Amino acid sequence: MKTMRALRFNAYGPPSSLSLEQVPLPELRPGESLVEIHASAVNPSDVKNIAGLFNATLPRVPGRDFAGVVVGGEASWLGKEVWGCGAGFGMTRDGTHAEFVAVPSSWLSEKPPGLSMAQAGAIGVPYLAAWSALVHAGRIQAGETVLITGALGAVGRAATQIAHWKQARVIGADISDQHSDADVFIDTRTKDLPMLVETLTDGKRADLVLDTVGGPVFEPALRSLGLDGRQIAITSVGSRRVEFDLIDFYHNRQRLIGVDTAKLSGVEIAQIMDDLRAGFEAGALKPPVLKTWPLPHAIDAYLAVANGAASAKHVLLPNSTVAM
Secondary structure: EEEEEEEEEEEOOOOHHHHEEEEEEOOOHHHHHEEEEEEEEHHHHHHHHHOOOOOOOOOOOOOEEEEEEEEEEOOOHOEEEEEEOOOOOOOOOOOOOOOEEEEEEHHOOEOOOOOOOOOOOOOOEEEEEHHHHHHHHOOOOOOOEEEEEEOOHHHHHHHHHHHHHOOEEEEEEOOOOOOOOOOOEEEOHHHHHHHHHHHHOOOOOEEEEEEOOHHHHHHHHHHEEEEEEEEEOOOOOOOOOOOOOOHHHOHHHHHHEEOOHHHHHHHHHHHHHHHHHHHHHHOOOOOOOOEEEHHHHHHHHHHHHHHOOOOEEEEEEEOOOOOO
């Protein structure tokens, strides 16, 4: 029996619940391809997953994002470099924090040639969330003003790039004074968000809000939204419940839309990855700063993500013995 190394959790808990194990190589079903994983990001959702927030079936190999080479299965895909994020990976089927993963061939997308494997393996979840929110749900238009809360996070940075690619103006907001690629940045520790957005837009306020924070930020973000505006919610830090002025909401003819990338099908994800590839090939989208880890140090990578180390995207290199 052929085996591979894989990160696995047999019970919910902190990153220490993970162990590196020797497990059987995935058996391919009809229509599937075997991908040798060269890189796979560790996302905050992966940490939440092993903690039990998504009720993953156990035992389970975590990991949603991947970049690698097709080494088995569908003949038309053999040898191709692919990237992406799998539906149910790490939750209802084994994920990508392993040396190999089985992927339905209809879920595959070719990797942009200009990205390294490590760079391509860091794109999935943040860019899927940003694209789903701004393009699919928000119907972003050229010339619009987009407010992005949590603009310095992985999704916020991806959304800023996508909004600029779509020729929108970006107002970024976060609890920091770090560098942002937004056209205007608001440090919400010291600035009143709705008041400043109103000033920056000559009273019009934002056409579209992507709130990547939720909780206490939800209502200030909504008060920054203008007439016929759309606000996209993708998470809620802290409290699950929020309050807002319902009368103002309907008088302004506003729309509140929820987005959950975990509900995307594998085919839908592959289509988004194809759309994103065009942005990377054109240079409009750029990969994040990386910190790479060999698979034996995967728990350290999980701990870094769990502790909020967000200055770089943490990426596992399952088929490498040393960090690159």
